Amino acid sequence: MPVAVVTGASSGIGKAAAIRLAREGFSVSLSGRKEDALKETADECIKAGLKQDQVVLNVGDLTDFDAAKKLIENTLAKLNTIDTLINSAGILTNGEVNSTDIEVYDKQMDVNVRSVIYLTKLALPHIIKSKGNVVNVSSIAGPCPFPGVTYYSISKAALDQFTKCLALEMAPHGVRVNSVNPGVIVTDIHKRAGMGDKDYEAFLEKCKSTHALGRAGDVDEVSEAILFLATSRSSFTTGELLRVDGGRGIMFPR
Structure with a gap:
């Protein structure tokens, strides 16, 4: 049975990816900062067909290098191997450059890149x-x-370049490296970044005009793309930035 490490697994895309991989027959090592939410994901993975000992929980903030080390060590101790790493943990910060402190940039890059x-x-x-x-x-x-x-x-552009460069470095080892590049997906990331309920509803309504397919996406649509890249279905694909964006990236004002 293959083993997937999934970060950001307590909510959003990471949670959906973990459950989808579990349904596909992956053992999963789940990482997140909120223990209760992570346990909910674990329960869903078990409902998807896994046994209790095929789901490993790792509570911690991965900007803490000790937490990152423990995640890998715990995964190997309980599941023996790592076949795929899903780097889903991340944050969103809002604000224009001229009015946003550089410390916000530091936090953004620390979580999303470093x-x-x-x-x-x-x-x-x-x-x-x-x-x-x-x-x-x-x-x-x-x-x-x-x-x-x-x-x-900037943080996501850096992550994209990391994906492509690492894909070239790992190709001689038979290891593939890819990314998914979602458009607006209905999760709690925007609210956690400070957007109120009313503004969020307006934001989703605006997605009808900013996305070619006329709507925001959902986490299950992204999890299917992650599954594709994490399995042999994409055996000849590496360094790919797979857009799961409803056409947002090809929209231009006219």
């Missing part, structure tokens, strides 16, 4: 052994610019 690189470095020796793969959860804000979320966009 911690991802460090965890990936820890996992790679084991992924090389299993001839596995890495899937990063990026954003359409990586390749496409949007005002008011510059620091977030």
Whole structure:
């Protein structure tokens, strides 16, 4: 049975990816900051067909390098191997450059880039052994610019370049590295970034005009793309930035 490490598994895309991988027959090592929410994901993975000992919980903040080390160590101790790493943990910060403190940039890059690189470095020796793969959860804000979320966009652009460069470095080892680049997906990330209920409803309504398919996406649509990249279905795909964005990235004002 293959083993997937999934970060950000307590909510949103990470939670949906964990459940989808469990349904596909992966053992899962789940990482998140909120223990109760992580337990809910674990319960859903068990409902999807896994046994209790095929689901490992790891509570901690991955910007803490000790937590990242414990995640890898705990996964190996209980599941013996790592076949795929799903880097889904991330945050969104709002604000224009001229009015947003540089400390916000530091936090954004620490969570979305630095911690991802460090965890990936820890996992790679084991992924090389299993001839596995890495899937990063990026954003359409990586390749496409949007005002008011510059620091977030920079972090996702960095993650995209990390994906492509690492894909070239890992190819000789038989390891694939890809990312998904979602458009607006209905999760709690925008509210956690400070958006109120009324503004969020207006934001989702606006998605009808900013996405070619006329709506925001849902987490299950992204989890299917993650599953594709995490399995042999994409055996000849590496360095890919797979847009799951409802056409948002090809929309231009006219």
